Amino acid sequence: MLDDMQKSILKEYVNVFIGQAANMLSEMTNQRVLLSVQELEVIDMNDENATNGKTFFEHGHIVSSSIRFGQDFSGRAYLIFPANKAKQLVDVCLGTHFENTGVDFNKELTDTDFDVLKEISNVILNSVVGEFSNLLGTKVDFGIPDVELIFVSENEQISHLKNNVYMLMFFTSFKMEMAEIKGVVVIALGMHSLNMVVDKINEIIGEMNE
Amino acid sequence: MNNLLENTLNKLNNGIVLVDKDFKIQFWNDWLTRKTGLLLVEVLGKPIAEFAPKFELVQYCKILKNVMETGQSRFLSGALHKSFFGDFVQNIQFDRVTHYHTSFIMIQVTDITNHSHRVQKMRDFISILELENDEMRMNEAESRQMAMHDALTGLPNRLQFGAKLNGMIDLKKPFALLFLDVDNLKNINDSHGHRAGDVVLQEMAYRLKMAVRTEDMVARLSGDEFAVILEGVDHENEVGRIVQKIILKFKPKFVVDNESLSVSCSIGIALYPRDGEDPDVLLDLADKALYQIKRTGKADYGFYSNL
Numbered sequence: 001m002l003d004d005m006q007k008s009i010l011k012e013y014v015n016v017f018i019g020q021a022a023n024m025l026s027e028m029t030n031q032r033v034l035l036s037v038q039e040l041e042v043i044d045m046n047d048e049n050a051t052n053g054k055t056f057f058e059h060g061h062i063v064s065s066s067i068r069f070g071q072d073f074s075g076r077a078y079l080i081f082p083a084n085k086a087k088q089l090v091d092v093c094l095g096t097h098f099e100n101t102g103v104d105f106n107k108e109l110t111d112t113d114f115d116v117l118k119e120i121s122n123v124i125l126n127s128v129v130g131e132f133s134n135l136l137g138t139k140v141d142f143g144i145p146d147v148e149l150i151f152v153s154e155n156e157q158i159s160h161l162k163n164n165v166y167m168l169m170f171f172t173s174f175k176m177e178m179a180e181i182k183g184v185v186v187i188a189l190g191m192h193s194l195n196m197v198v199d200k201i202n203e204i205i206g207e208m209n210e
Numbered sequence: 211m212n213n214l215l216e217n218t219l220n221k222l223n224n225g226i227v228l229v230d231k232d233f234k235i236q237f238w239n240d241w242l243t244r245k246t247g248l249l250l251v252e253v254l255g256k257p258i259a260e261f262a263p264k265f266e267l268v269q270y271c272k273i274l275k276n277v278m279e280t281g282q283s284r285f286l287s288g289a290l291h292k293s294f295f296g297d298f299v300q301n302i303q304f305d306r307v308t309h310y311h312t313s314f315i316m317i318q319v320t321d322i323t324n325h326s327h328r329v330q331k332m333r334d335f336i337s338i339l340e341l342e343n344d345e346m347r348m349n350e351a352e353s354r355q356m357a358m359h360d361a362l363t364g365l366p367n368r369l370q371f372g373a374k375l376n377g378m379i380d381l382k383k384p385f386a387l388l389f390l391d392v393d394n395l396k397n398i399n400d401s402h403g404h405r406a407g408d409v410v411l412q413e414m415a416y417r418l419k420m421a422v423r424t425e426d427m428v429a430r431l432s433g434d435e436f437a438v439i440l441e442g443v444d445h446e447n448e449v450g451r452i453v454q455k456i457i458l459k460f461k462p463k464f465v466v467d468n469e470s471l472s473v474s475c476s477i478g479i480a481l482y483p484r485d486g487e488d489p490d491v492l493l494d495l496a497d498k499a500l501y502q503i504k505r506t507g508k509a510d511y512g513f514y515s516n517l
Contacts, residue, residue: 115287122285
């Protein structure tokens, strides 16, 4: 779907987008936060070969924040962490000490934790989706994310990212003084919206080659 | 309609502030008045930073500007940002709203002061439930223990003995079944009282357990009746050796209230599978053997097969 050059450019743009989010998170938490996209995968969810036996993110308890965005460029954006990592991220942001001892998440992720995760995902997804819309020169509407703690088995990963055709999966690292936490930013697009992205990337490549 | 909307906003259980492009207050609902003591007339048209000084900080000015310019909603958690209005912990949400090409920012304020209290209460409640659950499990275990054991001697009772007997037969493991009876317990009870009789029974239980192997079961079936299952033993010579040990254990006197009492027991024996394969039949045969010993002098043992 996307060749290496296209993926490389897309990854770099999203790195810039989440870099802006990192600045805001740093201000929010009074600590240096570095966000970077380590890897990008583009998946056609209709292609069984592409999805069969593939692990997109850690199965088990996950925290999934999502927004639906719309108008011309439309789809769904997710920020996904394993639940224990989400808890660690919250504790680091709040400055509270945390040791990952395999705690029972139904008890340990509190209302307050979900509020903090909502804010973090609001900042990141706003940046990513907002900057995508700027890049494409189009208007995009979206709101505050919904945050869920859910259990996803290995086989259910695909159905969690449901009703969408193409997935741009940005495997992201959150580096802070006390921890490095890995999560996934997923932009789920239909064919039309994906084509908008691809066309824009091709335009950028064309400008680079001139 | 304006009055209806205003009345509706004033009934909400959240704070609502509307600010214009210069961040001056255009609306402030009753909830915020209750929380801050500030009336709408006092705040109307004034910069929001005058009543929520945090908005003077660059970080929050930028947020307001970004919401106004981009229309992107923004959420601030109370856990990270604490308070803007009043002194209670609050979540804040900023949304851009537009009216006839004029944009405003709607600030929604939610009091989350009790959230952490509720969470702590819930945690405390869960801890209590867990403790009660542990107690219940312990009580259940104790009840099960009591249901399967004799209260006086602590030995397995008839129920548990029956289960063991059936289990051995199901596994087709050879064993010897001993039926024991305290000789003249009634006389001890009559002459020394039932408390003395109980002490004798407890001591008898102890001596029986000392006489047999760890894999063997000693049970109290009722009154002065005991039973023993000797696992893996079905030859008379071998059984005889163990039974002799039991008899010897009864040689030393029983001391009850500083008085020495001679206590003996009679033992009837049936062997599985030699004498029978049904548990009730085996019990009956051992009982018959016991009865014979009682008739012929007591303080001895006998096999059913020798009757």
